[in-house]
Amino acid sequence: MSLPSDNPVLNAVGLVFPADGSVLRGAHLAVGEREAVAVLGDAGSGKSALLALLCGMLEPAKGSLWANGRPLHVLQTDQRQTFFRRRFGVLPQDCRLLPELTVAENVALPLRLAGMRSSQAIARSRVWLERFEIEDHASSSAAEQPKPILRRAALARALVGDPTVLLADEPLADLSAQTAESTARILRSIAVSHGTAIVVFTREAMTAAYFNRTIKLADGRTDTMPATAPQAAVPLLASSEQTAAFGLPLGPTQ
């Protein structure tokens, strides 16, 4: 059984989804600063639903979710969405880059949308591409890149805004063993150097082994004990379109 972090950045307690618990029937997850954990579960174990709940795309029927010690149910829908946009980086399994832009422009996009000047944003995106060892592709069109490059570029895009939490669905898929290992090493080092809490969702035990801690998810339950349960249920509203953006299943409340 995996032990929860003492001072979690992301703390989910007893998440149930939907109301009958057919997908998740009590998932606990506590991830601390500088920690890179893997949620390991087979297909149908509830990984995608847990990811959707953690990034506010689905609303849990029961349970609570805290991020940075902040109860998210206190926030209005707009505030909550802004909070997720600013503090969370998400890498969906079906990650997409804009083929009309270069790789660097794609990575720089969240920074430009945050108001950063183009030259500054591109310079910063190049630093991240260098970190993921794909700086040679920075000026190439995203349309011409193979999947492994696109996946690492998508990881760079999710991290470029320096999020508190990174939620990544199968981030090492499509990568060769060697590249997967180096990417996992990079993610672990980012967790330490940036204080980012990284949660990787995978069905591969080998992928999970690359990270500090493994939380097993089976039949909608995690094998971890809940960290201090802060409050009651958190309504995390989300639109169906937002959910679809990350290739996640739609809940009955949509």
Add this chain to the structure above:
Amino acid sequence: MSATATRPEEAPENSRLPVLLWLAWRFLPPLNRQDQRTLTWVGVSCAYLAVPLTVGLAAGDVPGLTLLSLLFLSAPGLPIWWMSAIPLGERRRETSLALRQARINTRSAAATSISRQVAYPAAGAIIGTVLIALLHGPIGRALPAKAPLAIAIRSASGNWLLASGASVVLLVALTAVLGTKGSADCYAKVRRLAARIGRREAAPQPQ
């Protein structure tokens, strides 16, 4: 520059506008040959369809048979229009998805990704409407007196500007409707049905 720079703050919605406009502009040029073909066909079909549509909208009281003839006149452009609107819609959906993954909210993503779905049909429709609005006089005289297009042109109330604007708006809106997933599914069903009928026709008849 260090990757550990400070976390960028959320920009207000109006300061995102230049970036969104820049993105909309970047989505306009075709990506590859196939994309170029799609965009050309959607423009050409809208230009072609704009002619009977503008004449039909500008016409006052015309017999139903004349309107039916105008519909038949537009028939050759309809399959090309439908066929090319589908990939345009698919690209819009993919672009919107990628934008939302880059942390753009749903509404802005939808508005930004629609640029090419508006630009190309609009360009084609404007060319078609301008041509017919300018040349309807000579065309009406050149055609036989009983030709449906000539009848419709003769009965036109004279409000060509309004008819031109309405047909551009209609064609752009209908191109967006034809680009939806439901339309693509319907198109696939029609194609399968046509192929089945084609095979039945081609099958050798028993002696």
